[in-house]
Amino acid sequence: MSLSISAKYYLYTGMLLLSGVVLPGCVRGQLGKDNSDQYYNGMVVCAYPDAAQAGLTILKKGGNAVDAAVAVQFALAVTLPEAGNIGGGGFMVYRSAKGKTSTLDFREKAAAAASANMYLDSSGNVIPNMSLATHQASGVPGSVDGMIQAHKKYGKLKWTELLEPAIALARGFKVTKRLANDLNRNAADFAARNPGKKYFLKDTQWQEGDILVQEDLARTLELIRDKGRAGFYEGTVADMLVAEMKSGNGLMTKQDLKDYRSVWRKPIIGKYKDYKIITMPPPSSGGIALLQLLRSVEKYPLSNWGYNKDSTVQVIVEAERRVYADRSKYLGDPDFFKVPVDSLLKPSYIDGRMQSFNWAAATPSTSIQPGNFAGYESDQTTHFSIVDKEGNAVSITTTLNGSFGSKIVVNGAGFLLNNEMDDFSSKPGTPNMYGLIGGKANSIQPGKRMLSSMTPTIVEKDGKLLLVVGTPGGSTIITSVFQTILNVIEFNKSMQTAVDAKRFHHQWLPDNVSAEAGALDSVTLEILTKKGYKINVGTTIGRVDAILVTPWGYYQGGADPRGDDTKLGW
Structure with a gap:
């Protein structure tokens, strides 16, 4: 008897479950979901159907x-x-x-004629x-x-x-x-x-x-x-x-x-648990920030707490607060500025940054500054994923x-x-259109590349391709990619469900949490508000386009419903 591909999928899955095998998170989330969204010859996920x-x-x-x-x-x-x-x-x-x-x-x-103060008036404003x-x-x-x-x-x-x-x-x-x-x-x-x-x-x-x-x-x-x-x-x-x-x-x-x-450029490569993260180096701030965020939350039992529950949100927000503070000082074009990549990604440094985190109350951003290293000298965007x-x-x-x-x-x-x-930082300490603060590392210089939040990323598991992901969204790009990866790895979501999931964002300054409508339930909102978190509800965050590779070699797409994003495979 010859079985169809889908029959083999369910037979294999059923055998694993009956034998007591616990499926990895990326598989558990797929059972009974997106069963028609399985392609093995290739897949494109991008922001417009014709493209x-x-x-x-x-x-x-x-x-x-x-x-x-x-x-x-x-x-x-x-x-x-x-x-x-x-x-x-x-x-x-x-x-x-x-x-x-x-x-x-x-x-x-920047053009050769660009200069550090080109957007300032005679008073320096x-x-x-x-x-x-x-x-x-x-x-x-x-x-x-x-x-x-x-x-x-x-x-x-x-x-x-x-x-x-x-x-x-x-x-x-x-x-x-x-x-x-x-x-x-x-x-x-x-x-x-x-x-x-x-x-x-x-x-x-x-x-x-x-x-x-x-x-x-x-x-x-x-x-x-x-x-x-x-x-x-x-x-x-x-x-x-x-x-x-x-x-x-x-x-x-x-x-x-x-x-x-x-x-x-040489990729930024790091680990999150048993997963290998391959991402973009400076002048993207995204790769370093993503790895810092993943390390910051790695020791916490996010999957036990649950998707967007109060403890999960609190830990993620506090990690984001500290990472964006570092971004403001240490990230820029590596051809013009010595970016302390190793120091920023050192586990002991990241763990130390989270030690001031207090479960009882929100950490005011005014009390968080970019970290210090011994010996260190000082949206509109679109994304597409293809396999x-x-x-x-x-x-x-x-x-x-x-x-x-x-x-x-x-x-x-x-x-x-x-x-x-x-x-660029037109003036140190003055926010850009996304509210991001920058300093000398991202000052304007002729021929220099401006700092970016773009975070195109690929994830491996056991030496094999697992996930291709990215998004537009200005300053929210990093946190959207971060949360989508967690949705797959920690919260067992299928690719489309991980992309559909409501998101939230914090970027150190201004000191408030932006959340999509429905991202946080009333209980979570009440708990976090009582702890001093200022939460603004109603904005749309990111337009993630991603591809997940199942253990059976199928490509499973996630096209963001927040736009005209489209997934096609064959």
Whole structure:
């Protein structure tokens, strides 16, 4: 008798249960859940359905995870203009089917003419919106070079094939209800910041099902397809970008574009119990912060306490408070600042930071400062996760910073400029748009990469791929990835359930807990409030896209319902 795949799944599961075997957490959570969401040839999870389809098409053509990632990145630049981009930058974490890992830093850089005090007035105060809504807000874009370098090292299909889906989409695709609402909500800013241009504007309100045509962007993508790096960083597109900069007193020059290069960096690798965490090093703050958070809560019985119960929430909040304090002082571009990676990740240091935690009351953030080491000298974003048939995995988070970046479109080239310069510390101690505090480590310098919270991550169990995860969300990225990992490992949730789960966030300053509606029940809210925690309920946190590998080799996706996020597999 020949059994179907699903029959084998239930037979094997039943045999384990009858024999008294306790299934690992990631398996227990899957029983009876997401049974139709099991694919073994590959999976793409990203923020827009058309982009997910572009990636799946490449996988079905015989492309690998990196090939599909290139197709998804460029498709998102078309279909998700609030975050997908060719005018921004990001990070990639890669794990081959054989377990080899690497990370690619294609974060934007400050122009050569940038300076530490460029956003301050004559009195030394930050000029409102200058780092957000002007031509001076943009760093030198890295996304195109990043995709070229990733493909050069790991790609399988021809470069020209990978851009075809995005080019076709740029010539017309149907907008979702969410995108229509976003375009309508930002129409006034598009008009004000792009005089004489009509990008993303129409005479009537955008409606679900309308066709968005971006012909200028299609021609830009064709140049990138045909000329590779030179199609963006030189020639016609570079001329248009520099002309756009000059029209608004921007700093970026042809030399800045020509000089830009992505950087391959050594992954940050750590352990949480029996799990191996592979994540992004600086200038991402996410990898170090994630490992600090995991170590901070590792000794506590979270699974016994339960998902989002008062003790669980209290420990997580106190860990987040201390980790974000460290972030404010010690993290920046490692090419410009000596980041104390080993000291920050030393178990004794992290354990020591948690010793001031008191069960009876919230620790005021005013009493928490960045830690000290002996001898040390001193959202809008999108994420996608892809796994191919062989088991190669890619976790990529990419960004324009604010929604639609600076909302300034390069005339003639059709793509949005980022406003990533706001991720620098314009002035030590002054919060950026996400309320994050920074210091000297993240000060503005020519050619420097700004600090980021992006946390693309891959998790292994027993030497095998387990989880590919990441999210947009500005300062909440780190905590969303952290909580999603705990949802799988500690709370036995299936991938989709782990992504759906309500989240909360604390970032040291301001000293309050942000929680999604329904994240904390009334009893938990009462207990924590009485202990002095200030809790704001109602915000939406993150849009996690993730893939879980089951013990039977199936890929199980989690596409965040908070957006148009889509999971496709075969």
